[in-house]
Amino acid sequence: MTIQTTTHLNFRGDARAALEFYQSVFGGHVVINTYSDFGMPADLPGADKVVFGLVAAENGFRVMGYDIPGHTEGSITGGGSTRRENGTTVTDQALFVSIGSDTLEELTGYWEALAVDAVVIEPLAASAWSAGFGMLTDRFGVTWSINVTPAQ
Incomplete structure (x- = not known):
């Protein structure tokens, strides 16, 4: 199953x-x-x-x-904000959408497209745990966590 x-x-x-x-x-x-x-x-x-x-x-x-019926204010529900502070992610959002790929090249294309009119929380770059990690909140209020995940 x-x-x-x-x-x-x-x-x-x-x-x-x-x-x-x-x-x-x-x-x-x-x-x-x-x-x-x-x-x-x-x-x-x-x-x-x-x-x-x-x-x-x-x-x-x-x-x-x-x-949502009757709501026309724009932006996703459960909005809130997310920011990086002292090396940690601080948020009051209920969820992030996470995407991963085994190559930075593939993720870079998605990142560049999602980043248009977005708030970049953490630029896409190498990190201690990944060849590429980035976080942004797109123009619709959705926060994306993007990470290179090596093939297993």
Whole structure:
């Protein structure tokens, strides 16, 4: 028996833009269904928002997202902030999305794309435990932890 976990992100009105952005970064395909696709009258506020969204790529990347009904302020829920202080990560966020690859070259491309309009917490660089580690909060409020993980 096997299981698969997929991060599910909750947005406040900008799930479509976030999912399309992640698909442009990681490739694969995007599925977006709106509340009106599942029966909400199209003339109601929020009917065009995402009730089910998925990005799935051949490289193993998967993320889901949706817009919380009635919330249109933008930015992911559970926001908060993350920063590096005295060599430690200080945060009040409930989660980070972590990606790893066995090469710095592959991660650098993802990093550069995610870093556009992002807040860089820790620049992507060699660290004591990895050939490359970096952390940033993207324009949608999602914090990414990126790490070179040697093949086993």
